[in-house]
Amino acid sequence: xxxxxxxxFTILATGLFLLSGIFAVSIKNxxxxxxxxxxxxxxxxxxxLISFSLYVWLAATDNFSVLYxxxxxxSDLPIFxxxxxxxxxxxxxxxxxxxxxxxxxxxFNFNITQANPIKSLAIGIMSLIIVGFLLFLLLTxxxxxxxxxxxxxxxxxxxxxxxxxxxxxxxxxxxxxxVGFGIPFACALAFLIxxxxxxxxxxxxxxxxxxxxxxxxxxxxxxSWWAYYExxxxxxxxxxxxxxxxxxxxxxxxxxxxxxxxxxxxxxxxVWTLLLSILVxxxxxxxxxxxxxxxxxxxxxxxxxxxxxLYLLGFISVIIITSLVLFVIRFSKIQSMIRxxxxxxESFISINNIxxxxxxxxxxxxxxxxxxYEYLFNQKISVGAPFYTAIFSPIVLVACIFLIFSxxxxxxREFKFNLMNLPIIFSTTLSIFITxxxxxxxxxDDIYINLLIFVGFLIIFRYIFEIYKLxxxxxxxxxxxxxxxxxxxxxxxxxxxxxxxxxxxAMSIKIDETESYKDLTIYFQNINLSEAYNYDSIEADLLVQxxxxxxxxxxxxxxxxxxxxxITTETAIHASLLRDIYMTIGDQLDDGSWVVNIQINYLIRxxxxxxxxxxxxxxxxxxxxxxxxx
Amino acid sequence: MKLLFKFFILITPILFLFxxxxxxxxxxxxxxxxxxxxxxxxxxxxxxxxxxxxxxxINDKALxxxxxxxxxxxxxxxxSYLMYLNKQGxxxxxxxxxxxxEDAINWLKKYGNPYKDNIHDYKGSLALDLGVTGxxxxxxxxxxxxxxxxxxxxxxxxWNDVFLPIIDxxxxx
Numbered sequence: 001x002x003x004x005x006x007x008x009f010t011i012l013a014t015g016l017f018l019l020s021g022i023f024a025v026s027i028k029n030x031x032x033x034x035x036x037x038x039x040x041x042x043x044x045x046x047x048x049l050i051s052f053s054l055y056v057w058l059a060a061t062d063n064f065s066v067l068y069x070x071x072x073x074x075s076d077l078p079i080f081x082x083x084x085x086x087x088x089x090x091x092x093x094x095x096x097x098x099x100x101x102x103x104x105x106x107x108f109n110f111n112i113t114q115a116n117p118i119k120s121l122a123i124g125i126m127s128l129i130i131v132g133f134l135l136f137l138l139l140t141x142x143x144x145x146x147x148x149x150x151x152x153x154x155x156x157x158x159x160x161x162x163x164x165x166x167x168x169x170x171x172x173x174x175x176x177x178x179v180g181f182g183i184p185f186a187c188a189l190a191f192l193i194x195x196x197x198x199x200x201x202x203x204x205x206x207x208x209x210x211x212x213x214x215x216x217x218x219x220x221x222x223x224s225w226w227a228y229y230e231x232x233x234x235x236x237x238x239x240x241x242x243x244x245x246x247x248x249x250x251x252x253x254x255x256x257x258x259x260x261x262x263x264x265x266x267x268x269x270x271v272w273t274l275l276l277s278i279l280v281x282x283x284x285x286x287x288x289x290x291x292x293x294x295x296x297x298x299x300x301x302x303x304x305x306x307x308x309x310l311y312l313l314g315f316i317s318v319i320i321i322t323s324l325v326l327f328v329i330r331f332s333k334i335q336s337m338i339r340x341x342x343x344x345x346e347s348f349i350s351i352n353n354i355x356x357x358x359x360x361x362x363x364x365x366x367x368x369x370x371x372x373y374e375y376l377f378n379q380k381i382s383v384g385a386p387f388y389t390a391i392f393s394p395i396v397l398v399a400c401i402f403l404i405f406s407x408x409x410x411x412x413r414e415f416k417f418n419l420m421n422l423p424i425i426f427s428t429t430l431s432i433f434i435t436x437x438x439x440x441x442x443x444x445d446d447i448y449i450n451l452l453i454f455v456g457f458l459i460i461f462r463y464i465f466e467i468y469k470l471x472x473x474x475x476x477x478x479x480x481x482x483x484x485x486x487x488x489x490x491x492x493x494x495x496x497x498x499x500x501x502x503x504x505x506a507m508s509i510k511i512d513e514t515e516s517y518k519d520l521t522i523y524f525q526n527i528n529l530s531e532a533y534n535y536d537s538i539e540a541d542l543l544v545q546x547x548x549x550x551x552x553x554x555x556x557x558x559x560x561x562x563x564x565x566x567i568t569t570e571t572a573i574h575a576s577l578l579r580d581i582y583m584t585i586g587d588q589l590d591d592g593s594w595v596v597n598i599q600i601n602y603l604i605r606x607x608x609x610x611x612x613x614x615x616x617x618x619x620x621x622x623x624x625x626x627x628x629x630x
Numbered sequence: 631m632k633l634l635f636k637f638f639i640l641i642t643p644i645l646f647l648f649x650x651x652x653x654x655x656x657x658x659x660x661x662x663x664x665x666x667x668x669x670x671x672x673x674x675x676x677x678x679x680x681x682x683x684x685x686x687x688i689n690d691k692a693l694x695x696x697x698x699x700x701x702x703x704x705x706x707x708x709x710s711y712l713m714y715l716n717k718q719g720x721x722x723x724x725x726x727x728x729x730x731x732e733d734a735i736n737w738l739k740k741y742g743n744p745y746k747d748n749i750h751d752y753k754g755s756l757a758l759d760l761g762v763t764g765x766x767x768x769x770x771x772x773x774x775x776x777x778x779x780x781x782x783x784x785x786x787x788x789w790n791d792v793f794l795p796i797i798d799x800x801x802x803x
Contacts, residue, residue, distance in 0.1 A: 067703075067707060070703050071703045071704065147703075147706060147707065150740070150741075152703060152706060155703070156701075156702070156703040156704075275639070282643070289650070293654060295650070295653055295654060306654055306655075307787070309654045310651075310654055310655070313647065313650055313651060313654060316647070317647045320643050320647070321640075321643070321644065321647075324639055324640055324643060325640065327639065328636045328639060328640060331632070331636060332632070368646075368649070371653055372649070372653075375652065375653055
């Protein structure tokens with residue numbers, strides 16, 4: 001019964017969203033109409049929220065007459081996994097995705113004054129996008145389907161690799177990021193439709209864009225962390241196609257918020273900003289398409305059905321082509337006739353846009369090249385780390401060199417470089433010195449790695465001097481930019497050192513035997529068999545000793561889950577400031593020994609820390625009153 | 631120059647989208663389906679009713695082999711379509727996969743039996759030889775040869791798109 005009510009409310013919400021969209025696009029924008037749109041939207045959202053809440057309630061109370069819940073949940077699960085099972089597969093996660101999209105629209109509707117000239121239109125555009133996705137949900141991926149009259153007594157269980165706290169929050173955070181860019185997109189479109197260049201849509205959306213960017217960054221970082229410790233992948237990034245479709249909007253979004261600040265400050269790069277806002281949201285939608293159409297195989301891809309793919313592709317095409325046609329029509333009007341001054345801040349950011357554009361394009365190429373190749377030659381190939389490293393290293397390096405030069409540049413003014421000033425000489429010398437220390441200490445012979453380490457340190461030192469100037473001479477610098485860019489420096493250093501210092505080895509070892517690897521001595525103490533409520537497990541106890549006297553117990557584990565018979569590996573990690581000792585256990589060999597894989601991962605935590613630091617910079621920007629007018 | 635830029639901005643995404651359209655509508659875009667021909671593996675098992683069954687028992691016929699289990703929720707969903715296929719005169723052999731015999735028999739009693747017989751593969755050994763990764767999966771077998779294999783729920787769309795073309799081509803059933 002409840003499921004029918006939930007279903008009904010979603011249908012009702014679809015109708016109301018459609019109404020709000022039609023009002024906004026077809027009726028003249030008077031005060032009465034814009035109030036009407038705003039109210040219709042609010043009610044539509046509330047209906048959708050009620051529907052979703054009922055659905056959560058059904059999942060929490062084990063209502064297995066709902067097909068989706070029966071297929072993805074189980075009465076033995078703790079309550080938060082019952083709820084998170086909603087976003088463990090296609091239908092439910094799509095539902096959540098739409099609710100989040102509508103939620104952003106609701107907050108936007110609530111926050112922006114009625115007098116704003118493009119608000120109603122933007123809400124209308126949001127509504128129409130939501131309608132498109134709700135129809136997709138209802139017509140091709142209905143989560144409200146029931147198994148009646150005789151429901152199963154228990155559910156099929158959530159996939160065990162998804163029974164993890166990180167996975168309770170990873171998808172929602174990521175979705176909040178993806179769909180958050182719906183707001184800047186809707187505003188950009190509304191701006192293009194109105195065609196009035198006086199409207200400052202960029203200022204309206206800055207806060208929203210940064211918040212969405214923060215969610216996207218946290219979502220990606222959580223995913224990276226989850227793959228590391230739960231999936232047992234043993235690294236932080238694998239260029240998996242679905243990681244890539246999250247990275248593309250992130251890269252585009254990063255360029256977008258840079259470009260946005262220029263458009264707000266000096267009304268330049270407006271064309272870039274518009275184009276990027278369209279690109280970011282298109283890439284977010286493209287991500288949904290890639291994951292949900294079954295066009296690629298990946299750990300993330302959902303059960304697939306070509307009909308869904310075609311619907312999504314069709315709908316996304318409509319959105320992308322409409323917005324680009326509008327963009328082309330209005331192009332001449334928005335284009336600024338004022339030339340950007342050489343070596344001004346604007347010029348550096350426009351170069352930055354180009355670099356990011358190239359990165360997005362190359363990731364896109366890496367994702368689709370195997371698909372095209374398979375289509376044409378019927379052979380499977382995969383594009384992996386070497387391709388991306390080859391492209392990313394030089395581009396990121398050059399982009400960072402531009403970044404370093406941009407630190408001293410000024411808004412709207414030409415800038416004369418004075419390389420002979422003390423901070424520059426000092427920080428450069430220091431960075432070169434540290435880089436050489438690393439080179440000799442660890443015998444690093446990769447030129448890109450050396451340069452990236454150098455550039456990373458240089459960025460950090462340059463900003464440290466800037467901050468010093470801020471404190472001592474009261475010279476204004478942008479603290480958020482300083483923090484985010486220092487985090488970037490740290491990220492470059494951590495990634496570079498991680499790639500050259502980390503190592504791994506698979507060894508076969510018997511109980512009571514001792515093996516050594518690098519500075520570690522590993523003693524295989526014991527093996528335990530045990531049983532938990534929904535799996536049985538084999539757990540090995542290995543005592544690890546380092547040469548400087550530290551010792552600790554690592555217990556990697558293998559689990560077999562009852563309901564699906566799936567086998568998962570639970571990693572054992574000893575984390576310290578500089579490195580992780582990371583262990584997984586494999587199969588038992590015929591001679592009774594066990595395969596144990598050991599990895600030493602240097603600075604891997606610093607990589608995630610850098611990402612968090614970038615987010616912190618964003619969060620501070622959101623809460624600072626000075627930079628953001630509403 | 632400006633015109634070229636506008637053209638480029640519009641044409642690039644259209645090309646991309648068109649390419650995805652081609653990829654999606656490609657014939658074998660059913661990811662769960664494959665059409666590799668292989669001989670049916672040699673096996674010797676019991677049926678749910680306790681009779682001995684070996685691979686030669688299914689050698690000279692065309693039939694559908696459906697992997698199912700009473701613990702499998704999707705099988706429950708698929709079940710009504712199998713009942714329909716059975717009514718249409720399609721012979722379906724069940725492969726009861728990693729299931730307790732009693733549970734399986736009860737399940738069939740409760741929901742109805744679309745199968746002409748059921749191989750009881752408690753350890754999943756035959757399923758392993760067939761390359762089964764889970765339930766439900768469905769095989770089309772002609773003269774002791776697997777000619778089509780689908781992983782996942784068979785419904786009207788899948789039946790029409792994955793199995794019917796081959797059935798029409800080989801003029802069976």
